[in-house]
Amino acid sequence: MKATTCWTKGMSLNATNNRGHEVVMDVPEGKGGTDLGATAFELCLMSYSGCVNTIFNMVATKMRIEFDALEVDATGLQKEDAPTFTDVEIELRINTEASDSKIEKCLENTLKLCPVGVLFHQAGVNTTYTIKKLQMA
Known part of the structure; x- marks a missing residue:
């Protein structure tokens, strides 16, 4: 696995996974950027949310859990001006x-398998999880 970033202009850059997928990254205008994309820090949190969603889906399939909606919010918190996340709150919403x-x-099995979550855990980020069951339509 390899990631490459290429500066484009200002504070903006393109990040690629070298498999043909690209993401534009930038910083907000207030920090000298042009806000063309998410920041690298935001992408970390987005990756955590995406990883929980993806792995939950895979585990649910194996457990024969059917659903027609699955959303995962990840909220990152930085206590006392910490340079990175100190806490992450994960809210999983499922219609099943x-x-x-x-x-x-x-979800318990998901958390054991989610590589991004494991990385956050190893970094000492306190993570809490809640599940909300949506009403079937």
Whole structure:
């Protein structure tokens, strides 16, 4: 796995995973950028949310949990002007008929397998999780 970033102009750059996928990164106008994309720091949090969503989906498939909506919010907090996240709150919202205990077990297994979450944990970031079951339409 390899990531490459190429400066384009100002504070803006393109990041690629060298498999043909590219993301524009920048900083807000107030910090000298032109706000053309998410910051690298924001992408870290977006990656955590995406990883939990992806791995939960994979685990749910194996556990035969069917759903028609799955959303994951990751909220990063920095206490006392820390240079990085000190805490992350994950809220998983799912529309399913599966039991609460089955969803909780799926999330438990997800957290063991989510590589981005493991990385945050190893970095000492305190992470809390909540599950909200949406109403079936």
